[in-house]
Structures are given as structure tokens and as C-alpha cells.
Amino acid sequence: MSRAAEPVDNLVSALVIGRLSQPDAADLMLTDETLPDLNALREKAAALRTRLGELTDLFADGAISKAQLTRGSERARQALRVAEERLADAGRVSVFGELVAGGDVASVWDALDLDRKRAVIDALMVVTLFSPGRGARTFKPESVGIDWRHS
Numbered sequence: 001m002s003r004a005a006e007p008v009d010n011l012v013s014a015l016v017i018g019r020l021s022q023p024d025a026a027d028l029m030l031t032d033e034t035l036p037d038l039n040a041l042r043e044k045a046a047a048l049r050t051r052l053g054e055l056t057d058l059f060a061d062g063a064i065s066k067a068q069l070t071r072g073s074e075r076a077r078q079a080l081r082v083a084e085e086r087l088a089d090a091g092r093v094s095v096f097g098e099l100v101a102g103g104d105v106a107s108v109w110d111a112l113d114l115d116r117k118r119a120v121i122d123a124l125m126v127v128t129l130f131s132p133g134r135g136a137r138t139f140k141p142e143s144v145g146i147d148w149r150h151s
Contacts, residue, residue, distance in 0.1 A: 007139035056069070
């Protein structure tokens with residue numbers, strides 16, 4: 001499947017600008033009071049990754065059973081998911097801050113580089129491209145699926 005990227009980019013950009021122009025757009029950011037300690041979260045995530053490796057080593061050495069490995073790994077992976085989600089949430093301030101505080105969202109959006117735009121899009125939504133149909137020559141907005149991450 002191939003398609004022109006510009007109409008898709010324009011649609012996604014319009015949706016981002018529209019969402020971040022809403023009065024409640026600042027609610028998408030975390031406040032300073034709710035920001036987690038990033039260093040502590042990074043250290044916790046690193047420690048959990050190390051623990052997962054240690055569990056594997058213990059199992060390989062015969063020091064723990066498969067059931068113990070499974071239980072310990074599940075607990076460590078769940079804790080790691082929570083830590084990584086909190087780290088991702090903390091990143092929302094730097095991703096949205098300039099856009100939400102800037103006043104003219106469209107102008108700020110247009111001035112962002114491609115990596116920043118991708119980060120904003122990724123923080124706001126999941127974009128899925130559906131087949132526009134065989135031989136379609138015109139852009140069909142319904143061929144672009146948008147699943148919003150934040151209300």
C-alpha cells in the first residue's frame with residue numbers, strides 16, 4: 001500500500017492543533033507538584049532490570065525453581081512497567097509545555113522540528129493507517145484511525 005503522506009500529515013497536525021488549542025490542554029501536563037523524582041525512577045527501573053537478569057542467572061544455576069523464576073519475573077516486570085509509565089508521564093511536561101503555554105498553538109507547532117512533532121503525536125494519540133481501497137486516488141480521512149491517549 002502506498003499513499004501520499006501530506007494529506008495524512010495535514011489531518012494529524014490539524015487534530016493535534018485542535019486538541020492543544022482547547023481550554024483544558026494544560027491538564028495534559030503534569031504539574032510540578034505531581035512530577036516524580038526522575039532520578040529515583042531511573043534508578044528503580046535499572047535495579048529492576050538488574051533483578052530480572054539476576055533471576056535468570058539464579059534459575060540457570062539451579063538456585064531457584066521455574067515457578068520461583070516465573071513469580072519473581074512477573075513481579076519485577078510489573079514494577080518495571082509502572083516505573084516506565086511514570087517516567088513517560090513525566091515527559092509530558094516537556095513535550096506539551098511550549099505548545100500549551102505558547103498561546104498560538106499552530107505557530108508553535110509549525111516551528112517544531114520533526115522529532116518534537118512525533119513526540120507530541122505519540123503522547124497524544126495512536127495513528128493507524130487503513131487501506132484507502134484499491135485504486136483510490138483521493139484522500140479519505142476515514143482511512144486514518146486516531147485513538148486518543150488522553151482525553
